[in-house]
Amino acid sequence: MNTTKTEQWDGLVLGASLATLDGTDGYGEIIDGALGWHDGRLSYVGPRAGLPDDPATLAREVIEADGWITPGLVDCHTHVVFAGDRAREFEQRLQGASYEDIARAGGGILSTVRAVREADEAELLRQSLPRAKALLADGAITLEIKSGYGLDFDNERKMLRVARQVGEILGITVRTTYLAAHALPPEFRDRPDAYIDAVVDWLPLLHAEGLVDAVDAFCEGIGFDPAQTRRVFEAARALGLPVKLHADQLSDLGGAGLVAEFNGLSADHIEYSSDAGIRAMAGSGAVAVLLPGAFHVLRETKLPPLDALREHGVPMAVATDCNPGTAPLLSLRQAMQLACTHFRLTPEQALRGATVHAARALGLQDRGVLRVGMRADFVQWQVGHPAELGYWLGGTLAASRYANGRRVG
Numbered sequence: 087m088n089t090t091k092t093e094q095w096d097g098l099v100l101g102a103s104l105a106t107l108d109g110t111d112g113y114g115e116i117i118d119g120a121l122g123w124h125d126g127r128l129s130y131v132g133p134r135a136g137l138p139d140d141p142a143t144l145a146r147e148v149i150e151a152d153g154w155i156t157p158g159l160v161d162c163h164t165h166v167v168f169a170g171d172r173a174r175e176f177e178q179r180l181q182g183a184s185y186e187d188i189a190r191a192g193g194g195i196l197s198t199v200r201a202v203r204e205a206d207e208a209e210l211l212r213q214s215l216p217r218a219k220a221l222l223a224d225g226a227i228t229l230e231i232k233s234g235y236g237l238d239f240d241n242e243r244k245m246l247r248v249a250r251q252v253g254e255i256l257g258i259t260v261r262t263t264y265l266a267a268h269a270l271p272p273e274f275r276d277r278p279d280a281y282i283d284a285v286v287d288w289l290p291l292l293h294a295e296g297l298v299d300a301v302d303a304f305c306e307g308i309g310f311d312p313a314q315t316r317r318v319f320e321a322a323r324a325l326g327l328p329v330k331l332h333a334d335q336l337s338d339l340g341g342a343g344l345v346a347e348f349n350g351l352s353a354d355h356i357e358y359s360s361d362a363g364i365r366a367m368a369g370s371g372a373v374a375v376l377l378p379g380a381f382h383v384l385r386e387t388k389l390p391p392l393d394a395l396r397e398h399g400v401p402m403a404v405a406t407d408c409n410p411g412t413a414p415l416l417s418l419r420q421a422m423q424l425a426c427t428h429f430r431l432t433p434e435q436a437l438r439g440a441t442v443h444a445a446r447a448l449g450l451q452d453r454g455v456l457r458v459g460m461r462a463d464f465v466q467w468q469v470g471h472p473a474e475l476g477y478w479l480g481g482t483l484a485a486s487r488y489a490n491g492r493r494v495g
């Protein structure tokens with residue numbers, strides 16, 4: 087019996103099939119499986135037939151289930167904390183305005199900055215929580231949440247505090263990412279280097295409050311240049327914080343290579359990354375975070391360098407990028423479907439992208455697969471096969487969700 091515990095477990099699910107994702111390929115299928123856990127960790131992952139005759143004695147709670155159980159999904163790139171929406175901007179884009187035009191005219195990210203600054207902490211939480219709940223409802227048990235719509239100390243802090251509260255209220259893991267280098271706020275107009283000075287100064291203060299798990303930037307023509315990004319990364323490194331990057335989304339500024347140079351966790355978007363950038367990522371072990379929601383909503387045509395990613399063995403994560411501008415997307419499963427449709431990932435690759443590789447993109451080694459000793463984060467789905475998770479558009483497939491061995495929906 088594949089177990090580490092001899093005392094009575096906290097819980098045991100019997101009867102569902104398991105997609106463990108343990109191993110380098112395949113779903114790791116266990117038909118008619120059993121999953122036991124204790125103290126928030128998996129204590130048994132295997133066939134029901136591998137348990138003693140009377141499994142009810144093994145655990146305090148025994149649950150008969152059907153369908154399939156997968157690791158809890160990990161949404162490794164979201165901007166789910168924000169106020170307002172940008173539906174009117176979406177209309178303008180469909181009438182011909184580009185994302186960059188709107189940004190340069192003071193809309194885009196800056197219009198969400200105005201809305202976030204106007205909302206107090208309680209209001210920001212009130213607006214953000216339903217979005218996080220929707221992501222959880224569709225199986226996301228770990229959420230990364232970025233700041234980046236405050237762009238001053240108090241408002242970046244407010245966003246990060248709300249992100250932490252979301253995790254506490256929902257009982258799930260929230261990893262926070264400091265993204266003050268997302269756009270240039272109006273009070274620093276034409277003074278981007280002075281703004282980067284401020285971004286660098288705020289970081290240790292927010293970190294000292296326990297509000298920052300990683301550091302990100304938007305390295306782009308409408309964001310910050312590589313030299314400015316480098317300064318943000320150096321500040322992160324000085325504090326021992328990992329970096330990730332909105333890299334090469336709209337043009338190739340060498341973002342993928344910069345991530346590799348700083349041993350970053352991930353380069354995200356990367357539609358325009360060069361072959362050299364991808365090779366550098368492969369060398370450093372960085373994850374490529376694919377964001378098919380933004381690709382879809384912006385009606386992009388330039389695909390990420392998928393062949394190069396495959397050829398060089400760069401792990402590909404999939405995330406929602408849930409944000410009001412480019413990805414009003416409230417389902418990681420839907421992002422998986424878009425990754426299959428637009429980027430030709432197989433449903434198995436998309437599921438690995440939203441679990442195993444997404445956990446790695448957050449530097450989390452204790453989740454993403456079902457294996458004894460890993461966190462008891464899992465989702466039970468009403469499906470006949472896990473390939474359906476990357477197949478259906480919409481619908482309600484998740485039947486129960488567990489975080490750290492506790493039911494969270």
Ligand SMILES: N=CN[C@@H](CCC(=O)O)C(=O)O
Nearest residue numbers: 195332380407409410411412
């Ligand atoms: N690219 C930059 N940041 C977000 C979009 C933010 C926004 O438009 O509000 C992204 O990941 O797509």
Ligand SMILES: [Zn+2]
Nearest residue numbers: 163165332407
């Ligand atoms: Zn983003």
